[in-house]
Amino acid sequence: MTIHYSPLKCTGCAQEFAFPTIARSYTDLPEAGGSGGAHFSEMLLLPVWCHACEGASWGERIPGAREFDTAAGLRRMPGRIACEGIVDDLLEIEEADFRWLYEHLSRRKAPPRCVVCASTRFTPIDFGRRDTSVVHEACWGSPIEFRGFSIGGGGLHIGARSYARLFHDAEGDVAWAALCRQALSTGRLNAVLHATRQDRDHATLTGAIHLIIQPATDAALAVLAPLVAANSPAALGVLGALHYLGEGVTHSGLEAAALLEKAKALGDACAAHNLASLYATGAPGVAKDIAHARQLFGEARAMGGQYERDDFYAQDDFAVANNTFYHPI
Known part of the structure; x- marks a missing residue:
C-alpha cells in the first residue's frame, strides 16, 4: 500500500x-x-x-x-x-x-x-x-x-535508485548531503557530498552537488570537470564519491579510492570520510577492510569531517551500523 x-x-x-x-x-x-x-x-x-x-x-x-x-x-x-x-x-x-x-x-x-x-x-x-x-x-x-x-497500490522497484538526505544548519542553509545508491544486485551504499564554505569554489561545487541530487549527473560532471583538472580537493572528492556509488560514472572502487586518496592528501575531510566508507563496505576492485575503515574514520574526524553521530564511530562493523552493505555481483 x-x-x-x-x-x-x-x-x-x-x-x-x-x-x-x-x-x-x-x-x-x-x-x-x-x-x-x-x-x-x-x-x-x-x-x-x-x-x-x-x-x-x-x-x-x-x-x-x-x-x-x-x-x-x-x-x-x-x-x-x-x-x-x-x-x-x-x-x-x-x-x-x-x-x-x-x-x-x-x-x-x-x-x-x-x-x-x-x-x-x-x-x-x-x-x-x-x-x-x-x-x-x-x-x-x-x-x-x-x-x-x-x-x-504500490509496486516493486527493479534496478538501481538513488535518493539524498539533506542536512541544514541552524539558519536553514544546506550544510551537506548524504547520497544513497541502492540496487538489488549490489546492495546499498552511502556517500557524503560536501563543499565547505571556506572553499574558494564553494558556489560552483554547491551548484554541482545540487545537480547531482536533482538528479542531473551529466550536467554536474560537466561543472566538475575543470575543477577536477585543476586538482580541486573537493571536486576530486565528489567525483570519487560518484565512482564509489556508481552514480553517473563507472561503479569502481579502484577509481573511487584513487580519487578519494588524492583529495584526502590535499586536505579534504569529506573525501577522507567517504574513503573510510569505501573500506567499510567494499566496492568493485576494493575489498572490505574494517580495520582500515576505522583508522580512516578517525583521520576524517580529526580533519573536521564528522558526518555521523558520535556513537557511530564506536561500532565494530560500520556497514551494519549505517545500514549499508555491498556484495559483489
Missing part, C-alpha cells in the same frame, strides 16, 4: 500537485565540530504552496519562544498526562532534538524557507480545509484546493 502525496488540485485545469518526498535534518556544520560533538536534529516541517517552486512543497516550521516554552512545560509533566489530545510535533520529538531546536531556532535570524528551493515566499496549507487560499497563476489564477490524500 502506497500513499500518493498529490492532494492539491487546480480547479481550472485539473492539474494535481504532489508534495515532494524529502528527508531533511538540522545539524552542526562538520568544520565547526571536527573532533566530536556534531548533533543531528529532526526538522519540523509545514505543508506549503511555494510561490517560487509554483507547487506543493514543505517549509521549515520555526516555533516562537512562547511555543517552545509551552512545549517545554508540557514535556516536563509526569507521564505527559496534560499532552493527551494535543497534536504538536514539539511534543513528539526526542529530548535531545527538542533541546537543540530550542537552543538554535529560538535565536534564528533567517526567516523560514521552502526546503526545496530555499524561497521565503510560501503559503501554509491547512489539511483541515478544502480552501487553500492559493491560486494557480499559470491557469489564470484558478483556485487550488486540498482534495485529501489518495491511497493506491
